[in-house]
Amino acid sequence: MSLKKVLDVLKRKHSFLISAHVNLEGDALGSELALARLLKKQGKKVYVVNQDKAPLLYDFLPDIKTIQKPTSKNLNFDAALIVDCSDLRRIGLVQKLISKGIPIINIDHHISNDNFGDINWVNLEASSASEMVYEIYKKGGFRLDIEAALLLYTGIMIDTGSFRYSNTSSYTHSVISDLLQYKISVEKIHNQVYSCLPLREVKLLTRLLAGFKIDKFNKICWLVLRKGAIKEERMKTDVSEYVFNFLRSIAGIEVAMIFREVSNKKTRVNFRSNGKFNVSKLAGKFGGGGHKSASGCTILSGLKASQKSVLSAIRKSL
Ligand SMILES: [Mn+2]
Numbered sequence: 001m002s003l004k005k006v007l008d009v010l011k012r013k014h015s016f017l018i019s020a021h022v023n024l025e026g027d028a029l030g031s032e033l034a035l036a037r038l039l040k041k042q043g044k045k046v047y048v049v050n051q052d053k054a055p056l057l058y059d060f061l062p063d064i065k066t067i068q069k070p071t072s073k074n075l076n077f078d079a080a081l082i083v084d085c086s087d088l089r090r091i092g093l094v095q096k097l098i099s100k101g102i103p104i105i106n107i108d109h110h111i112s113n114d115n116f117g118d119i120n121w122v123n124l125e126a127s128s129a130s131e132m133v134y135e136i137y138k139k140g141g142f143r144l145d146i147e148a149a150l151l152l153y154t155g156i157m158i159d160t161g162s163f164r165y166s167n168t169s170s171y172t173h174s175v176i177s178d179l180l181q182y183k184i185s186v187e188k189i190h191n192q193v194y195s196c197l198p199l200r201e202v203k204l205l206t207r208l209l210a211g212f213k214i215d216k217f218n219k220i221c222w223l224v225l226r227k228g229a230i231k232e233e234r235m236k237t238d239v240s241e242y243v244f245n246f247l248r249s250i251a252g253i254e255v256a257m258i259f260r261e262v263s264n265k266k267t268r269v270n271f272r273s274n275g276k277f278n279v280s281k282l283a284g285k286f287g288g289g290g291h292k293s294a295s296g297c298t299i300l301s302g303l304k305a306s307q308k309s310v311l312s313a314i315r316k317s318l
Pocket of ligand 1: 027028084109127128129159
């Protein structure tokens with residue numbers, strides 16, 4: 001079993017690079033920071049390096065300030081632990097820090113994972129990478145503490161949409177039950193993540209949402225974001241979560257999407273499904289990937305052409 005191999009590397013090696021995907025969110029952050037915490041407690045040297053800055057709303061997470069940018073070239077480590085990534089390109093610029101010969105350990109739960117690691121522990125049953133890091137704690141005999149519990153709870157909460165997506169299992173709830181023994185405040189975490197919007201962002205959000213589109217059968221809905229519609233770096237929140245929550249709540253909706261204009265020849269598309277429709281396959285048609293009910297891709301065409309090709313691909317398989 002690959003978890004055994006992962007545990008073996010964690011014990012044998014002395015210094016580690018840990019990274020997760022670009023566009024950081026709660027599961028990426030929770031899993032990498034909880035893993036880093038475990039290793040540091042064993043006296044190991046750990047560098048957590050991400051290409052992107054964490055969204056401001058995650059400032060409450062323990063150890064978040066220890067995350068480094070991939071600028072320093074002199075990081076010495078003897079293994080690279082990559083969490084929550086379906087392929088190695090997802091870590092972006094952090095790739096260039098990993099020299100040849102350094103073993104890469106792939107810890108992930110995406111259906112589209114391409115087994116990029118020297119060791120691959122890919123568990124499609126896991127709700128989140130954080131749930132997998134929890135298993136590392138348990139099977140490795142490492143002791144959890146309140147900080148690790150908070151990190152893992154946040155990661156699992158984000159990836160399960162607060163325990164309501166189909167990836168939420170009885171095991172997930174048993175993990176949560178254990179984490180709650182560490183006296184973390186569930187109410188506080190939920191407020192920090194979900195009730196944290198500055199008024200100006202709510203106003204922006206309602207303005208954007210007013211322009212959502214829907215197909216004539218009321219099954220597909222989407223929002224188009226022109227370049228500059230959101231100054232992402234100044235936002236406290238990840239707008240897409242709110243947009244998706246809204247779009248997915250329309251009765252009968254099967255697929256919800258956000259089209260983001262990157263340039264006039266490049267569009268980022270994110271997909272969510274309400275269960276039946278497999279959006280991982282859909283994203284795969286455009287070179288992307290993800291989960292059955294949440295995925296994304298980048299299309300090398302403008303907003304208009306991207307909408308057209310995605311909509312026709314959905315109609316073919318609906
Ligand atoms: Mn995840």
